[in-house]
Amino acid sequence: MANDLRDKGIEIANDAVRDDNAGNYEDAINKYCKAAEYLMTATKYEKNPVTLKTIREKSLEYVQRAEALKQGLAGKGAGGKKAGGGGGSKEEEEESEDDDVEPEPLTEEQLAKAEAEMKEELSKLIGMESVKKQMEQLCKQLSLDIRRRAEGHNTLDAIRHMMFTGNPGVGKTTVSRLVARLYHQLGVSAKDSVVEVQKGDLVAGYVNQTAMKTAKKIKEARGGILFVDEAYQLTQALQRGQSDFSGEAIDEMMKVMNETGRKSVTFVFAGYKKEMDEFVQYNAGLESRIKYRFHFDDYTVPDLCKIVNIKIKAKGYKMTADAEKNLNAIIDKNTTADLRSKYNGRLTDNLLQWAADCMNQRLDLTASGEQLITLTKDDLSEAIKKFQLARPPQKKDPALLGGEQVEQQFKMWGIQHLSAFFVRAGYRQLVDLIHLSKQDIMALGVTKDAEVRRAVQLVERLKQEHRKESLEMDALFVDPDSVDVKTWLEKRSLGEFAKLFERHRVDFEVLGDLTYEDLKEMGLNEVGPRRRIHRQIVQWRDDREAKKADAIRSRMQVQENKAYLESQQQNVDDRLQHLKASLGESGYVTGLRPSSG
Known part of the structure; x- marks a missing residue:
């Protein structure tokens, strides 16, 4: 085949x-x-x-x-x-190992300065109260460890890998950069850089290449942070028992996760809460290597208002007093909690962009001075409506990448809103769907009876198409020594039944499907011949x-x-x-x- x-x-x-x-x-x-x-x-x-x-x-x-x-x-x-x-030669790698000299331990003054700078950076973050509290605890622990080492004591735990959970736009990448800076300032890491990757940056399509790709990214991130976004994509196919080279990527990362020192890699795994919980449960060794877990809540309306004000000032723009007073009400009344959860921080970027467009349409060419940089209440009120009337282009949810075929199929069946349930769970190709039962579909989150029935019909149709293709393949490859069923029977000393098979138009496409009862209906009433033929067919x-x-x-x-x-x-x-x-x-x-x- x-x-x-x-x-x-x-x-x-x-x-x-x-x-x-x-x-x-x-x-x-x-x-x-x-x-x-x-x-x-x-x-x-x-x-x-x-x-x-x-x-x-x-x-x-x-x-x-x-x-x-x-x-x-x-x-x-x-x-x-x-x-x-x-990559380069072994000598080149060894040379790169020695090009970074261990720094002198931080003095009390340097340590105090690093702590103060981190506290100041945390104070600038909007919302994230639980995250900021955890970051302060982390900073305190690292500082105490530095003091322990300075006095010749051992530290209990050198593992520093993290898991960030939350919806898009809540600041996971921003905080990862803050962690990188903290680790560098306190002398924990050699660099303050963050290398961002997703499954496609680590996993290749055939054996050995995945390990090479992952090792290359790990090497690039040495001394800093490797930020693995939507990390749960690495285990979804594996958890369903399907073949996937993602396991090689996880194995490659786990090889270095126990390394310590300034030049080791700090891993930050990020994604949706439910999916990330399943991700760490895939491998007990992986779960034990992740010490810190930060959950990022969605931004509240007051949080979004603060972010809008910060971004407006950063751009050198202003709001009228009336706009500033009504900003909270404008956002609250014209957006739903679900929409805000989907956008989070990106909602403020779109709002300001559209408000600026409204301002440009409102002003004439003779405008000058503060008129050119001041947003009004009407500008913001018009802009916020676009979230309902004309959604802006967004970065596609990484969890849904690669599922275009499934999305198109669901769209043809008029249930495109369900495709995310399947693609997010790892069913990204049509052939993945043919093994699903009704119970499997409901377990993915499809609960309405009509939608369940529609999804089951879609799957059944795909099964029929798959079956048809399989039968076509069977028709291509039959017994090379038998040109027809008559010859097939004669080779098995069953030639006396050739006319019976010819009368019922039995060819190779249906021969393999004949049952014991089918043979009886054809007229083979005697048990002996019927059993003999059936054994040969089986x-x-x-x-x-x-x-x-x-x-x-x-x-x-x-x-x-x-x-x-x-x-x-x-x-x-x-x-x-x-x-x-x-x-x-x-x-x-x-x-x-x-x-x-």
Whole structure:
């Protein structure tokens, strides 16, 4: 089947990755090409459109990497970072380990200054009362640890990783930068930088590459903070028992989470409360390594008013006294708690942008002085209405990325508002949905009877389509030694029943579905012959998958020999050109785009 060709292609690609990492770039180029050739052959037999898209994406990745290596070998840097793409030499890494000298311990004056600066920074944060309290406790603990070490005492716990939970726009990224500055000022970390990543920055589409991508980001964040946004995406597929390379990313992070010292990485995992609770429960070792847990509440209306005032002053603008007095009422009456929860801090950005647009429409070209920078009550009242009439473009919820196919399918069925339940739970491809039962759908949060019925109908339809594609694949690969059912019967010493099967128009597409009762209805009333035929059908049906696999393996061997001969006759440029042409003919790409892996 196409699965065999695909698996063989990925197996060769994994060998290519190993050669790539080892610096055997010429071997890696040939193997990347061969892997892509296998996958492109697999597309000829693959019927599932979702899988077909994935296979072509893999082919594109391998072609891109082969081209990058070929270009690297053509230049001077073939053996270094540019060609290998996997980092510098061991000597370079060891050299970077020694380029940061341990600083002198903080003096009492320096410590007091750092504490005062952090207290001042915390006072600037709007809302976040519980977070600010936890930050003050953290600052106090770190300060006491510094004093303990200064007096020659040990500290009890060096783990400093964190989990931030809350809705978008509540300041999780802002506080992570504050933590980075605090750690740096107190000498806990070597840098005050924050490297922000999501699942796509860590996870690749095939074995070994995920570990490489994650290790690269960890190295980039050394001495500072690695902020993993929407971290729960790393475990959703794994928790459902589905194959996913995210486990490699988690394993790679856990390898370094017990490291201590100024140059170690501090991990901050962030996301929605419910999903993040499930994330840490996935692995007991992961949960034990996260010491601090901060929950960010949604901003209240008074909080949003304070943020608006701060941003207006920062831009050098003003509000009329009437606008400032009514700002709280304007926001409270024209937005719902649900809408504010969805936007949080971003609500203030949109409000001010639209209020400025209203001001520009109101003013004429002769305006001057403070008229040009003063927002009125009417400006704000008109602007706030746009949240209900014309929602602004927003950054898509990261939890829903990659679920476009599912969203489109739900839209076709008129229940697009339910797609988020499924995509957020990790059901991002249509093939993921075919295993869902009615109980599974209700467990995802679909509660209204009509919506449950609609979702069940959608899933059933997808199951039917999947079944149809499976049967079409079965029709392609039947017993290679039997041209028809008559021959099949004769080979099994059952030729006397050929006319009966012909009369009932039994062919290979229905042979495997015949039951013991079906045979009786066909006129096989005698128990002996009926059982004999049924046993042969059951055996044939059970053996059919193996026979199909054998047939494909034979084709695969022919293809491998053909690819080998072609590789001897063609140079790398010809092979890459042929692969790119094949991808173009498939309608998938017209040119190579930057690789994601």
